[in-house]
Amino acid sequence: MHKVYTCDNIMLAGLVKSRLEGSGIACIMKNESLTGGIGELPPIECWPEIWITDDSDLSMAERIIESMRNLSTANSSPWQCRCGEAIEAQFTQCWKCGRERPD
Ligand SMILES: [Zn+2]
Numbered sequence: 001m002h003k004v005y006t007c008d009n010i011m012l013a014g015l016v017k018s019r020l021e022g023s024g025i026a027c028i029m030k031n032e033s034l035t036g037g038i039g040e041l042p043p044i045e046c047w048p049e050i051w052i053t054d055d056s057d058l059s060m061a062e063r064i065i066e067s068m069r070n071l072s073t074a075n076s077s078p079w080q081c082r083c084g085e086a087i088e089a090q091f092t093q094c095w096k097c098g099r100e101r102p103d
């Protein structure tokens with residue numbers, strides 16, 4: 001078992017999971033039902049997580065996730081949060097402190 005992906009967006013996590021499964025990689029989603037009261041940011045330990053069940057799939061899974069990141073970041077660039085954390089372009093919110101991406 002190896003965690004390959006986590007994010008605060010259940011839709012995105014589901015997309016990653018279905019893409020991995022479509023490539024023949026067995027995986028599960030954890031924390032699927034723990035996210036979110038309404039209007040309340042779930043703590044990072046409650047974010048949905050994608051785990052592969054066979055560690056030998058790890059390098060392939062990472063390649064697939066990387067290619068998905070590249071697609072979603074085509075029109076944006078990494079940014080730095082006011083807390084000092086460097087955030088990847090596909091995230092609109094700081095994973096560390098929860099601030100929204102500044103305009
Ligand atoms: Zn931050």
